Amino acid sequence: MPTYSPSNLHFETGEGAYLFDKAGKKYLDFSSGIAVTSLGHNYPSLVEALKLAANKVWHVSNLHVIGGQKELADKLVGNCFADTVFFTNSGAESVECLIKIVRKHFNHKKYHNKYRIITIEGAFHGRTLATLSAGKQKKHLDGFGPELDGFDQVSFGDIDLLKAAINDQTAAILIEPIQGEGGIREMPEDYIYQIKELTEKNDLLLCFDEVQTGIGRTGSLFAHQAWNIKPDIVATAKGLGGGFPVGACLATESAASGMIPGSHGSTFGGNPLAMASANAVIDTILSKNFLNEVIQMGENLKFNLVNLKKKYPECITEVRGKGLMLGVKFNSPVSEIVSLLQENGLLTVPAGDNVMRLLPPLIINEAEIIQACKILDETISRWVS
Ligand code: PLP
Numbered sequence: 001m002p003t004y005s006p007s008n009l010h011f012e013t014g015e016g017a018y019l020f021d022k023a024g025k026k027y028l029d030f031s032s033g034i035a036v037t038s039l040g041h042n043y044p045s046l047v048e049a050l051k052l053a054a055n056k057v058w059h060v061s062n063l064h065v066i067g068g069q070k071e072l073a074d075k076l077v078g079n080c081f082a083d084t085v086f087f088t089n090s091g092a093e094s095v096e097c098l099i100k101i102v103r104k105h106f107n108h109k110k111y112h113n114k115y116r117i118i119t120i121e122g123a124f125h126g127r128t129l130a131t132l133s134a135g136k137q138k139k140h141l142d143g144f145g146p147e148l149d150g151f152d153q154v155s156f157g158d159i160d161l162l163k164a165a166i167n168d169q170t171a172a173i174l175i176e177p178i179q180g181e182g183g184i185r186e187m188p189e190d191y192i193y194q195i196k197e198l199t200e201k202n203d204l205l206l207c208f209d210e211v212q213t214g215i216g217r218t219g220s221l222f223a224h225q226a227w228n229i230k231p232d233i234v235a236t237a238k239g240l241g242g243g244f245p246v247g248a249c250l251a252t253e254s255a256a257s258g259m260i261p262g263s264h265g266s267t268f269g270g271n272p273l274a275m276a277s278a279n280a281v282i283d284t285i286l287s288k289n290f291l292n293e294v295i296q297m298g299e300n301l302k303f304n305l306v307n308l309k310k311k312y313p314e315c316i317t318e319v320r321g322k323g324l325m326l327g328v329k330f331n332s333p334v335s336e337i338v339s340l341l342q343e344n345g346l347l348t349v350p351a352g353d354n355v356m357r358l359l360p361p362l363i364i365n366e367a368e369i370i371q372a373c374k375i376l377d378e379t380i381s382r383w384v385s
Pocket of ligand 1: 090091092093095124127176210211212237238
């Protein structure tokens with residue numbers, strides 16, 4: 001079905017931060033398949049882990065013990081707020097699971113009317129009907145109505161509006177720490193602390209959609225960890241498998257109290273190949289100095305982008321984001337610069353608010369950042385002249 005309008009690029013191989021097309025042309029990949037290939041392309045320990053797993057068992061159902069699941073769950077819960085995890089195959093499934101946990105939590109406590117979730121304008125939570133209804137983006141919902149009931153949305157950053165939106169039926173607040181598709185919009189820190197306070201006062205669950213921000217992308221395993229607050233539920237996916245489809249929904253024991261045998265399921269979720277990939281990714285991301293390096297490379301890239309903004313003030317209006325999840329806001333249509341950069345061998349991703357996203361693999365080095373900024377500089381200079 002023509003649901004995408006792909007470019008004419010057809011990549012055949014990849015190595016580290018580079019992709020190669022059929023003609024052998026080299027592209028510096030600052031898109032990572034939209035924040036997915038967290039360890040770049042063809043990362044040796046990841047390839048090895050998947051090859052080993054492929055020589056064992058490809059699939060058994062969750063009716064049996066699946067190799068690697070407990071190990072991955074232990075690594076995840078051992079390094080964040082959570083006590084328990086459900087494995088999925090995608091971001092939307094992880095958020096869908098989050099929504100179900102919220103509803104079941106209050107239903108289990110006999111608050112049958114407490115099911116509504118407040119989301120933030122500009123959010124993107126996925127393309128299933130529930131996650132579309134949560135995101136409330138008109139362009140995504142068009143023609144797919146009626147919307148699923150149970151979601152209220154408030155403007156970005158206005159705590160009074162958020163307060164006013166809470167009623168007896170409100171069960172949770174769902175936030176992306178940095179809106180990705182929305183255009184690299186960071187939630188202000190004081191807003192987050194005020195939201196945390198509101199959830200405590202009103203007996204609401206605090207939920208983060210870390211599908212894009214999670215798994216080291218912003219310099220900590222999960223972006224919310226930089227605020228030092230404890231959420232109740234977090235959905236993640238994208239970078240978790242380094243390119244293998246896998247997601248996870250993490251929760252506290254208390255938030256997930258309604259999730260009992262039979263309440264949720266997935267044929268493929270937690271598949272042995274997915275677990276092997278995700279274990280290899282998490283082992284690398286949690287290895288000594290890896291996340292420090294992400295922070296340093298992020299600062300380096302941001303510094304260079306800010307210099308470009310100074311050089312082209314009429315063209316670049318803002319540089320934003322954190323770690324290796326950065327955005328550059330342009331005055332002219334962002335799709336134009338993204339295509340020109342592609343022609344010049346640099347892959348980036350457009351986002352909302354006329355922002356170009358830079359999402360390099362987390363293994364990016366200084367020389368590659370300098371090369372990317374050189375391509376950006378040359379391309380912008382020709383674009384503006
Ligand atoms: N949530 C966020 C924050 C995302 O960025 C995305 C995808 O871009 C999703 C959910 C949906 O993930 P998927 O496309 O894997 O279903």
